[in-house]
Amino acid sequence: MRSPIGKKVVDIKPSGIRKFFDIVLETEGAISLGVGEPDFDTPWHIRDEGIYSLEKGRTFYTSNSGLKELRTEVSEYIKRSQGVSYDPIKEVFITVGGSEAIDLALRAMVDPGDEVLIPQPSYVSYEPCAILADAVPVIIELKEENQFRLTAEEILEKVTDKTKILVLPFPNNPTGAIMEKSDLEQIAKVVLEKDLYVISDEIYGELTYSGKHVSIVSVPGMKERTILINGFSKAYAMTGWRLGYACGPEEIMAQMVKIHQFAIMCAPTTSQYAAVEALRNGDEDVRKMREQYNHRRRYLLSEFERIGLPCFEPFGAFYVFPCIRKFGMSSDEFCTRLLKEEKLAVVPGTAFGDCGEGYIRISYAYSLENLKAAMERFERFISRL
Amino acid sequence: MSTREELLNLIEKNSRIGVHDLSVMLGADELLVANELKALEEQGVICGYHTMIDWSKTSIEKVNALIEVKVTPQRGLGFDSIAERIYKYPEVTSVYLMSGGFDLMVILEGKTLQEVAGFVSNKLSTLDTVLSTATHFILKKYKDHGTILTKQYEDTREIVSP
Numbered sequence: 310m311r312s313p314i315g316k317k318v319v320d321i322k323p324s325g326i327r328k329f330f331d332i333v334l335e336t337e338g339a340i341s342l343g344v345g346e347p348d349f350d351t352p353w354h355i356r357d358e359g360i361y362s363l364e365k366g367r368t369f370y371t372s373n374s375g376l377k378e379l380r381t382e383v384s385e386y387i388k389r390s391q392g393v394s395y396d397p398i399k400e401v402f403i404t405v406g407g408s409e410a411i412d413l414a415l416r417a418m419v420d421p422g423d424e425v426l427i428p429q430p431s432y433v434s435y436e437p438c439a440i441l442a443d444a445v446p447v448i449i450e451l452k453e454e455n456q457f458r459l460t461a462e463e464i465l466e467k468v469t470d471k472t473k474i475l476v477l478p479f480p481n482n483p484t485g486a487i488m489e490k491s492d493l494e495q496i497a498k499v500v501l502e503k504d505l506y507v508i509s510d511e512i513y514g515e516l517t518y519s520g521k522h523v524s525i526v527s528v529p530g531m532k533e534r535t536i537l538i539n540g541f542s543k544a545y546a547m548t549g550w551r552l553g554y555a556c557g558p559e560e561i562m563a564q565m566v567k568i569h570q571f572a573i574m575c576a577p578t579t580s581q582y583a584a585v586e587a588l589r590n591g592d593e594d595v596r597k598m599r600e601q602y603n604h605r606r607r608y609l610l611s612e613f614e615r616i617g618l619p620c621f622e623p624f625g626a627f628y629v630f631p632c633i634r635k636f637g638m639s640s641d642e643f644c645t646r647l648l649k650e651e652k653l654a655v656v657p658g659t660a661f662g663d664c665g666e667g668y669i670r671i672s673y674a675y676s677l678e679n680l681k682a683a684m685e686r687f688e689r690f691i692s693r694l
Numbered sequence: 695m696s697t698r699e700e701l702l703n704l705i706e707k708n709s710r711i712g713v714h715d716l717s718v719m720l721g722a723d724e725l726l727v728a729n730e731l732k733a734l735e736e737q738g739v740i741c742g743y744h745t746m747i748d749w750s751k752t753s754i755e756k757v758n759a760l761i762e763v764k765v766t767p768q769r770g771l772g773f774d775s776i777a778e779r780i781y782k783y784p785e786v787t788s789v790y791l792m793s794g795g796f797d798l799m800v801i802l803e804g805k806t807l808q809e810v811a812g813f814v815s816n817k818l819s820t821l822d823t824v825l826s827t828a829t830h831f832i833l834k835k836y837k838d839h840g841t842i843l844t845k846q847y848e849d850t851r852e853i854v855s856p
Contacts (some may be wrong), residue, residue: 326855676847
């Protein structure tokens with residue numbers, strides 16, 4: 310009997326986080342600092358709008374690109390946060406989470422053999438999505454000495470004639486690194502010079518703790534060659550609603566919507582109505598959650614400092630990414646032992662690319678009490694090493 | 695957001711966070727936070743550090759009632775002196791001056807229904823300036839001081855990758 314499975318899919322490695330969490334599930338009394346989603350419930354007024362839309366019978370498909378109302382709100386949000394205008398009809402469309410937008414952007418833009426620059430450590434989807442689109446992923450290894458920011462030199466080292474796309478994953482999961490305006494301007498120069506396109510994944514944009522998040526689309530000349538991806542999961546604690554969006558040049562959006570209409574049809578209707586409320590009246594919720602994340606972030610940094618494991622200060626997302634190299638163990642071994650001996654789950658840095666070796670990702674999407682209990686275990690563990 | 699407001703927001707939710715942790719979380723100097731707390735206490739902005747207790751989960755009986763009170767304001771003193779006469783009773787936990795259909799909202803805590811009823815008929819209604827009262831007993835507290843009492847937070851996030 311011939312194999313029922315296609316070769317391209319088999320060759321894709323499963324996510325490294327998955328394997329690890331199967332063990333966590335079996336460990337009784339484990340504390341986890343592994344989850345990559347907000348611990349807050351979606352603010353009630355947003356949920357209420359979702360419920361209200363159901364009561365009113367808004368249970369049909371929306372247009373393929375999403376509710377016009379929502380696209381208008383998205384466009385206005387980017388206008389007020391980045392000072393950049395997008396046409397809500399032609400340049401904005403609503404996806405099933407930011408992750409669908411990543412997949413679509415790659416599929417719409419590459420031909421077989423095109424190279425896609427992917428800075429790592431980063432979110433695990435870019436590489437497999439590039440492979441599924443028959444592109445060639447080319448990894449750029451981000452360095453702690455640069456605060457895990459991407460530099461123009463690093464791009465130039467990896468650019469070839471075949472390079473078409475640069476993925477820009479900032480604020481970054483897992484490192485918490487951000488890119489400031491001046492950093493982005495340097496990147497923009499290379500992008501223009503080498504005629505690249507940018508996929509900017511800004512899902513953690515609202516969770517920036519030093520000033521306001523800056524998008525590369527606000528750099529002159531970049532809006533024309535950037536797909537800006539964002540969503541509601543992280544900022545509004547709406548992970549389960551599965552809602553994101555992409556903004557970019559009409560020409561590219563049209564092709565992305567084409568794939569989207571055949572594969573997905575449209576994003577969930579209830580979620581779209583709720584998201585309209587989020588963008589209209591959710592700023593204060595976001596501010597409050599960001600404030601709490603920031604308290605926890607500072608707390609964790611000070612704890613790591615105290616126990617002698619200083620780590621670089623992350624200014625975005627909700628992760629810290631300490632280096633554990635001095636214990637002479639691989640990330641995998643460190644995390645496995647930490648889980649076995651202290652029943653504390655964190656994610657090995659290698660789940661986010663080979664260059665994550667020597668690091669661990671700790672999520673602070675947990676209550677302060679939870680973080681305190683976890684740090685006690687962590688301290689006990691490293692004091693034995 | 696000013697640090698003062700952020701500090702107050704933090705300890706309003708959890709007054710047990712120590713000065714050290716507060717300073718870390720706010721990214722402010724420890725001495726500065728200690729001084730700020732002292733100043734806030736002296737200015738009466740921070741009025742106390744109480745513990746929220748859901749008595750209904752204990753075997754100790756407590757009865758709470760809201761009483762709408764209509765009064766005749768007194769010349770030169772307005773509502774203040776009558777409010778004072780009422781709030782001095784230890785069984786009174788809160789007194790608010792209200793807009794709308796009545797003047798004072800008095801919140802009362804007693805051991806039994808009879809005790810509360812006795813307070814209203816013997817002490818409150820007999821005050822010269824009190825015109826009328828309407829007593830509402832609290833049957834169940836769902837949420838108090840921003841805290842939901844009917845259920846505990848539970849982390850129901852499932853394991854998902856990536």
